[in-house]
Amino acid sequence: MHSEIKKVEFPNLSIITIPATQDNFMYLIVDKTSGEATVVDPVEPQRVLQVVNQEQVTLKSVLTTHHHWDHAGGNQKLVDLSVNENGNRLEVYGGDTRIEALTKPVAQGDIIQKPAVFTGDTLFIAGCGRFFEGTPPQMYDALITKLSSLPDDTLVFCGHEYTVSNLKFALSVEPDNQDVVNKLTWAENQRAGKKPTVPSTIAEEKRINPFMRVNLPSLQQRVGASDSINCMGTEEYCLTVPVRHFMSPVFLLNFILGGTI
Numbered sequence: 620m621h622s623e624i625k626k627v628e629f630p631n632l633s634i635i636t637i638p639a640t641q642d643n644f645m646y647l648i649v650d651k652t653s654g655e656a657t658v659v660d661p662v663e664p665q666r667v668l669q670v671v672n673q674e675q676v677t678l679k680s681v682l683t684t685h686h687h688w689d690h691a692g693g694n695q696k697l698v699d700l701s702v703n704e705n706g707n708r709l710e711v712y713g714g715d716t717r718i719e720a721l722t723k724p725v726a727q728g729d730i731i732q733k734p735a736v737f738t739g740d741t742l743f744i745a746g747c748g749r750f751f752e753g754t755p756p757q758m759y760d761a762l763i764t765k766l767s768s769l770p771d772d773t774l775v776f777c778g779h780e781y782t783v784s785n786l787k788f789a790l791s792v793e794p795d796n797q798d799v800v801n802k803l804t805w806a807e808n809q810r811a812g813k814k815p816t817v818p819s820t821i822a823e824e825k826r827i828n829p830f831m832r833v834n835l836p837s838l839q840q841r842v843g844a845s846d847s848i849n850c851m852g853t854e855e856y857c858l859t860v861p862v863r864h865f866m867s868p869v870f871l872l873n874f875i876l877g878g879t880i
């Protein structure tokens with residue numbers, strides 16, 4: 620496992636971070652009142668079910684951030700493994716018909732409640748996905764227009780552990796940003812102990828994430844951009860981002876969860 624399992628407690632629910640593949644995260648969200656649970660991006664179904672058993676909760680549904688195999692590829696197997704004696708099947712929520720085993724399509728903006736957002740490959744801690752399936756204006760819309768307008772205390776649970784390399788890029792474009800320096804030291808310590816760096820918050824991302832800071836004239840100047848969207852599209856931003864994954868802003872789907880699901 621690339622990281623330890625980590626549990627974040629809220630008054631009515633807990634969110635358990637479960638590592639998968641080389642650097643993916645799955646999340647089990649438990650409603651403490653009902654003992655029911657939902658899993659986000661269960662690419663490794665067996666590992667999810669182990670945690671479900673350990674926690675003695677009842678898995679009811681799957682939330683899928685996007686259709687890529689490392690997020691949606693475990694859906695069908697999990698549904699098959701989870702059919703109970705009554706033949707009840709898990710509901711699979713997602714925003715794209717290409718998502719495996721989808722039963723409940725949802726649209727952008729189907730916000731349930733704060734305090735958490737599951738960003739898949741769109742927003743990472745201190746970074747974002749590559750633009751292979753989208754354009755700088757789409758990324759601007761996703762990161763600045765939509766995600767930045769969430770409440771500051773919204774927790775950010777992203778799809779991969781890329782924080783340290785993202786912060787090194789952040790430091791290259793904003794060498795004087797003390798928040799980035801501090802977060803990098805913290806993240807390196809976390810990773811040395813195999814601890815995950817999720818979650819962050821929207822407020823923190825606004826301080827450390829160069830993709831959420833493209834409105835800053837100083838940052839635009841440094842990468843030779845004329846405006847915010849142009850900044851997202853500069854070679855420095857697009858080609859040197861040390862992220863090995865895609866983003867898919869067209870299929871961006873944010874699940875914001877409250878006490879009940």
Ligand SMILES: [Zn+2]
Pocket residue numbers: 687689690739740778779864
């Ligand atoms: Zn991914």
